[in-house]
Amino acid sequence: MINHLLVLPRLRIQNANAISSPMTWGFPAMSAFIGMMQALERNLPEDIKLVFNEIGVVCHRIDPQVTEGSFTRAFHLTRNPVDKTGSTAAIVEEGRAHLEVSLLIGVEADGGDDLESAERRQAIAQRLYRQVQGMRIAGGSVVPPHPGERCYRPELISFDAKEAESANQWRRLKRRLLPGFALVLRDDRLIEHTATLQENDTSATPLDAWLDLSRINYECRVTQGADGKKQASWEIRRPYPGWLVPIPVGYGGISELFDPGEVANARATDVKFRFVESLYSIGEWVSPHRIQDPEALMWFVENDLKHNIYRLSNAYTDTLIND
Template identity: 70%
Template sequence: MIDSISHLLVLPRLRIQNANAISSSMTWGFPAMSAFMGAIQALERNLPDDIRIVFDGVGVVCHHIEPQVTEGGFTRAFHLTRNPVDKSGATAAIVEEGRAHLDVTLLIGIESDGDDLSNTERRRAIARQLFDQVRSMRIAGGSVMPPLSEAKRQRPELITFDDNEEERSKQWRRLKRRLLPGFALVLRDDYLAEHTKTLEADDDSATALDAWLDLCRLNHECRIETHEDKEGQKKEVAHWEIRRPYPGWLVPIPVGYGAISELFDPGEVTNARDSRMPFQFVESLYSIGEWVSPHRLRTPDALLWFVDNDLERGVYRLTNDYSLTHSEAD
């Protein structure tokens, strides 16, 4: 059984302008989950001294996304900006940057580190203080804009879930209504592993990359059917259909980084960003994600993402327990 979170901080309807829409070298659209994990880690490192809590996972519900791309036609292009002239007065080159405007709700798992989270007023004060602090930060490279209104559903909240299972379910159902309309991004490593085995059954040379590419694209298949016309003559008719191995809104996503070199000592690599820290060359790790409506999530744990590093193997990645909580509920 997966350990259930006790407290959940809800930061609703954050309007993020010009967030990074290029999530990796192979994917674009919604920012990578590592960008949101980095934002809450920055928030945790800058907590006031009087707030003694620990963050434990982050979930994101997207209510609206507006990619800054050209409209019309099948091929799209990002809206690019002209940079200022360089130090010599010459025109600077255009650096391609993908941007998107987002409307998201952040949900952060919370554990007490000495703070009294049983006090309602204390929880309200913490939620309001952290909400104000987040609105002065940058998330996924974008600027957090002021809210359009101070409606009740747009107020931050720090929820303490009841130990009673029935009451806990009621609290979660009330929260899910606040998250609508929207979609939460969850991890489907199980689909990728299962589809890899399916392809290997037909082709021994199939790999996880083949399965990932197969799940990322729309596969159009043609089926030939024989029909008789009014005169009794047989004719072959082609029917095109899209093959979908699994239901749901599946998308390719980056989930972290894998090492492609040894771990170098601090200062050993020239021009590293921080010469005081060890350095390692890495490349992106990819998996399959699924956009799920919050009303289909049975527990709040299903939408939270956690850090799951394996330092011995040089794997630095995020994980999510949606598939585990989903199978346990079934």
């Protein structure tokens, strides 16, 4: 249950990382926004005592920096200086996209900060909104509004204890988030589609189901015409309604846990180290006006240290079951 929600509206991010994992590209991974939330929490002003628990992201616009006009697209890459021999220096391909997003962060008071006062909540929202303007989000830079452009007001909402009034507050907020789409987790679609494929092929795996849901599938339909001749037509096969996309959801350990400094060239030498690989699932883009509970938007950390799983989760499916 979310009691307080920090709304950072219409953040424009330039050159965000569009390569979300080794196998997906487009919108940044949700782990990038979780990282931003944690960085903001670590750098809170001393007089603001808040704990950040979860984050939701609503995308209003995305502009991938890719070539246009053909089926195959390529990222716009930087031209780096030549090396000491005069040859073109080797580069690691980077994909970038310009974004406009609204962030919703579930917070709670820590240390007695007064969130019952509307003036105090608004002051906190304004200060954190200004602080975010100088941060990096998903590797991109937050671009402040230009003079004369419309400015959007951040807000720290304290939901009413009465269910009816709380629903009205959420309804008013949803209107502010339009037009846009929120990314939610659909593990249930992946599980269900895996079972469907295994009915016809017992060797089918979750990877087969993930790939099948990640692409556009055409099927040939043969019908009998009025003249008795057979006619063939191609149709797109959509096993489920909605805008489904492949997404990374975290990492799985593939090695033992090494002591600090034991692995050469590790980024941090004061923390333990483990080799990992990406974990994948299926997500869905949903319009905010279809979401009845703000909890359905929120992403949070749900690690399973016993099995070396470091992943994110989302309660969208749980809210559908509750409805």
